[in-house]
Amino acid sequence: MFEFLAQNFAVAGGILAAVPVLLHMLRRTPALRMPFSLVRFLTPTLPRTTRRSRIENWPLLLLRILAVTLIALAFSRPFQRVTVPRVGDAGIGRRIGVLLDSSASMRRDGLGESLLQKFRELTAELESEDVLSVSVFSDKTNSLLTADEWKQTDQSSRAALLGRVEQQWRPDWSATHLDTALLETAEQVSRERLGNHEGAAVVVVLTDFQEGSRLDGLRSAAWPDGVKLELRMVKPEQKGNRGLSLAEDQKSGRIRVRATASGDAPGTNCTLQPFDAAGKPIGKSLTLDLAPGQRRTVTMPDTADDQPQIAGIELLGDPHPFDNVVDLPVQQPKLRRILHAGSTDPNDEESMRYYLQRVFDGQEAESLELSDLMTADGVSVPPPEGSRLALLTDTLPENLVDPLRRMTEAGGVILAAVKSVEMAESLKRLLPEGLTWTEAEVADYAILTTNDLNSRLLAPFADSRLSDFSSIRFWHYRQLQGLPVNDAVKVLAAFDSGSPAIVEFRTPGDGRIFLMTAGWQPQDSQLALSSRFPPLLLQLVRIAFPGQSTARLHDVGTSLALSSLASSQQWQLQRPDGTAAADQSSSITAVVLDEPGRWTLSEETQEG
Numbered sequence: 177m178f179e180f181l182a183q184n185f186a187v188a189g190g191i192l193a194a195v196p197v198l199l200h201m202l203r204r205t206p207a208l209r210m211p212f213s214l215v216r217f218l219t220p221t222l223p224r225t226t227r228r229s230r231i232e233n234w235p236l237l238l239l240r241i242l243a244v245t246l247i248a249l250a251f252s253r254p255f256q257r258v259t260v261p262r263v264g265d266a267g268i269g270r271r272i273g274v275l276l277d278s279s280a281s282m283r284r285d286g287l288g289e290s291l292l293q294k295f296r297e298l299t300a301e302l303e304s305e306d307v308l309s310v311s312v313f314s315d316k317t318n319s320l321l322t323a324d325e326w327k328q329t330d331q332s333s334r335a336a337l338l339g340r341v342e343q344q345w346r347p348d349w350s351a352t353h354l355d356t357a358l359l360e361t362a363e364q365v366s367r368e369r370l371g372n373h374e375g376a377a378v379v380v381v382l383t384d385f386q387e388g389s390r391l392d393g394l395r396s397a398a399w400p401d402g403v404k405l406e407l408r409m410v411k412p413e414q415k416g417n418r419g420l421s422l423a424e425d426q427k428s429g430r431i432r433v434r435a436t437a438s439g440d441a442p443g444t445n446c447t448l449q450p451f452d453a454a455g456k457p458i459g460k461s462l463t464l465d466l467a468p469g470q471r472r473t474v475t476m477p478d479t480a481d482d483q484p485q486i487a488g489i490e491l492l493g494d495p496h497p498f499d500n501v502v503d504l505p506v507q508q509p510k511l512r513r514i515l516h517a518g519s520t521d522p523n524d525e526e527s528m529r530y531y532l533q534r535v536f537d538g539q540e541a542e543s544l545e546l547s548d549l550m551t552a553d554g555v556s557v558p559p560p561e562g563s564r565l566a567l568l569t570d571t572l573p574e575n576l577v578d579p580l581r582r583m584t585e586a587g588g589v590i591l592a593a594v595k596s597v598e599m600a601e602s603l604k605r606l607l608p609e610g611l612t613w614t615e616a617e618v619a620d621y622a623i624l625t626t627n628d629l630n631s632r633l634l635a636p637f638a639d640s641r642l643s644d645f646s647s648i649r650f651w652h653y654r655q656l657q658g659l660p661v662n663d664a665v666k667v668l669a670a671f672d673s674g675s676p677a678i679v680e681f682r683t684p685g686d687g688r689i690f691l692m693t694a695g696w697q698p699q700d701s702q703l704a705l706s707s708r709f710p711p712l713l714l715q716l717v718r719i720a721f722p723g724q725s726t727a728r729l730h731d732v733g734t735s736l737a738l739s740s741l742a743s744s745q746q747w748q749l750q751r752p753d754g755t756a757a758a759d760q761s762s763s764i765t766a767v768v769l770d771e772p773g774r775w776t777l778s779e780e781t782q783e784g
Contacts, residue, residue, distance in 0.1 A: 181253040189248020196240035200233065269305025270376045271323070271369050273361040274298065277354075277383035277410075279314035280732075282347035283498035284384070286413030291382050292342055294408050298380060299338050304331055305375070309364070310341050313357035314350035315733055323368060349732045349771050352386060355393030358405070366400035377403045384410050387438060412496065416441035418466065419499030420448075420491050423473055424729045431505055431729060432475050433489050439469040447492040450476060452484040453506075459483060461492070476504075503752065503774040505727030512542065512721055515559050517549045517576060518569030528569040528593060528697045531704035535713050544717065549576060559583060565720035568592040569695065572602040581606055584687030589720040594654050595695040606689060607681060608665065610658040616675060621649040624677055626670040631680065632719055633690060634668055635737065636711045645669070645708060650701040653677070653694035688719065734769045750776045 180186045276295065282288060302308060310321040320341045329337055361379050369377040377400075383389070385407075399405075417438045422431055435446060448462045464472050476489060491500040514536065519527035529546075536544040549566070550556050556573040559566065563583050568590060572580075584590060584606075594600045600613040616622075624645040629638045637643050655675050659665055668690075669678040681689040696703035703709055730736070748759040752773025758764060769775060 178254045178256050181255060182251060185248055185251035186254075189245060189252065192244045192248065193241050196237050196244065200237050269303055269307055270378055271307050271365050272302070272309070273365040273377075273379045274308065274310045275317075275357050275361055275379065275381045275383070276310065276312045276320075276341075276345055277314075277352065277381075278312040278345060278347050279352040279386075280347065280349045280499065281352060281384055281386040281388070281417075284412040284417060284496040287384055287410055288345075288347065290410040290412075292345070294382050294410060295342070296338075298382075298408070307368075307375075309361075311357070311361060312345060313353065314348050315353050316350070317357045317360050320344050351733075352383070352389040353393075354381070354383065354389045355391050355397075357381075359393060359397050359399075362400050362403045362405075366403050369402065378406055379403060380406045380408060382408050382410060384412070414495040416468070417496045417499070418446050418491055418494045419496075420489060420502045421499075422502055422504075422729055431727065432473050433502060434471060434473045435464055435466055435491065436471045437466045437468050441466075441468045443493075444468075446494070448474075448476070449490045449492055450486040451488055451490060453487040458486065499772075502772070505729075506774070511545055512565075512717065513545050513547050513560070513563065514717070514720075515549055515563055515566040516546050516569070517556075517566065517572055520548050520550060520552050526697055526699060528595070528695055528704070531696060531709070532567060532569075532713070535710045538710070539714070542717075564588050565717065566590045568599075568603070570595065571599045572606075574602075577602075577605045581683075584683040584689060585685040587686050589687065589716065590689045591692070591716055592689065593692040593695045595697070595700065597654060600654055600656075603691075607691070608660050610660065612657045614655045614657075616653050616655040616671075616673070618650070618652060621651055622653060622671045622673060623647075623649060624669050625672045626667075628666070628668045631666070631668045633678070633680065633712070633715060636715050637708065638737065642708070648702050648706050648708065650677075650694050650703075652700045656691075656693050690716070730769055732769060732772055735766050736769065737766050748778050750778070 274295070276291060282291065299308070307323050308321065308326045309319070309323040311317050311319045321337055325337065326334065358379065358381065365377040365379060369375070418441055419436055421434045421436065423434045424431055433448065435448065437446070444465060444467045446464050446466045448464065449457050450459045450461075452458045462474065462476065464474065466472055476486060485506065486504055487506065488501060488503040494500050516529060516532065519529045521527060522529060522533045524530055533546055536546055548557075549559060550573070556576050558576070558579045565588065566580055566583065580590060590606070592599075592603055592606075594603070594613075597613045597615055600611075604611070627634055627637070627643065627645060629635065629643055637645075650671065653671065653675070656679065659667070659676065659679065664682040666680045666682075667676045667678070668680055669676075671677050675693070677693055679691045679693075681691065683689060694700045694703075696709060698704070749757045749767060751757045752771060752775060757775070758767050
């Protein structure tokens with residue numbers, strides 16, 4: 177039997193089907209009377225009439241009734257109820273893949289309890305033949321319970337598996353990559369359904385669907401056939417959220433505070449309160465106009481001289497405090513003096529010093545001073561005690577060789593950019609014996625083709641987007657031969673001819689001498705004009721001054737190679753809560769910054 181979703185239209189259609197019958201039975205009467213002069217003298221009489229109810233055009237009547245009936249059926253939407261047995265009743269269970277959101281937004285009050293409650297409701301609906309797997313997702317997807325574990329566990333013991341899942345679920349501090357999690361889980365349940373599982377395949381997602389969830393990957397990817405998606409949304413106890421994050425000013429390098437409001441955040445303003453290292457409020461609070469859905473970036477004002485340094489910023493009055501505090505870098509404004517032996521004219525564009533000065537002057541976040549060891553009239557000045565870094569760009573006077581060698585034996589660093597064979601000869605007492613120098617014959621130009629990106633100096637270029645130096649052309653360079661083969665000498669970069677371009681020499685006392693066989697001035701190369709030059713010099717500064725504080729901003733989830741962080745043999749990386757994340761004895765090669773806050777790398781040099 178058929179039923180109707182819209183029964184009113186079915187009733188109306190039955191009534192309207194009788195209208196054509198009535199229209200066909202009506203007799204037409206004259207609508208206009210025309211008088212004739214021939215009969216005007218006759219007495220009018222009424223004609224005899226008989227009632228007629230005969231339908232004259234049956235085919236036309238039936239067509240009209242059929243048209244009205246079909247229109248009424250279309251609007252009434254008839255359907256037939258069919259009883260379909262459950263898959264479980266036939267002994268075939270469903271393949272269910274559950275995704276639990278563990279991103280940072282799940283730290284809002286009430287969301288964790290709501291998610292676990294919905295997870296319990298979901299598992300209570302399972303049939304004995306269903307096969308379950310559970311994964312958590314944020315910026316990555318991790319499995320908590322596999323389908324094989326579920327199938328291999330007795331039905332009476334599966335409650336313990338579900339309890340383990342609830343205990344292991346914890347929100348992290350990462351972003352919400354919902355598209356990747358959906359596609360990975362859908363592909364997994366689809367493969368198992370096509371392989372050895374004949375039941376239905378379902379992906380169930382438990383999430384808060386926060387505004388920042390990434391869904392772009394679903395636009396270009398194909399969803400597996402036969403896989404159903406079920407969305408179960410969890411809601412916080414209170415709507416809306418405001419949070420703080422850090423952003424680096426691209427021009428000045430200063431760290432700025434960014435306040436963000438969700439689209440359903442209450443109110444139109446927020447208050448930012450600085451605090452010191454002890455957590456006590458200092459200075460004046462700052463009120464921002466921050467309407468729902470907006471973002472504001474501000475630079476916090478400096479504190480007075482008699483006040484302690486600002487250690488962080490707190491956003492006041494937000495119902496969800498998990499993202500209301502940011503730790504600012506602890507600045508140690510100590511002057512770093514970098515020695516230079518070479519040209520003293522800072523305005524000579526043909527000299528290497530000109531480009532050094534502009535790189536160091538552009539670092540507003542660090543206090544760097546370039547100090548010349550030679551005066552304009554050629555008089556050399558011995559380096560001060562405790563010097564850590566010297567840059568050599570011209571022929572080295574004889575009276576500076578011994579002081580510079582003592583500096584490297586105390587753990588200092590030298591970078592020598594050899595601009596001529598004559599300059600190379602002046603460095604012989606600083607370098608191992610047996611080295612020979614000649615001017616290389618370059619037909620057109622040379623490029624760097626071999627780089628040791630695992631080295632401390634070139635570690636900032638380990639990213640594949642930065643590792644290509646082939647666009648930098650070298651017009652002239654010096655050919656170096658006779659390098660000793662031992663652990664104290666390492667070629668970090670080479671030209672396409674195979675000749676060394678950058679060589680690292682380790683000295684007694686954990687010092688380093690970096691030797692470049694070409695200069696960076698325009699006469700020799702394009703290095704000073706490339707985007708690789710400033711990071712290279714700043715990395716050299718970090719190597720020479722490892723014990724001093726340098727603030728670097730990273731996103732949560734960033735993986736840092738330990739070789740790019742520590743330069744001394746005694747070091748420790750501390751988490752924001754003060755516990756050790758890694759040290760020199762750790763076997764790991766990289767550490768993941770899995771929570772926001774201030775991560776501190778402390779190193780010990782020979783000076784302590």
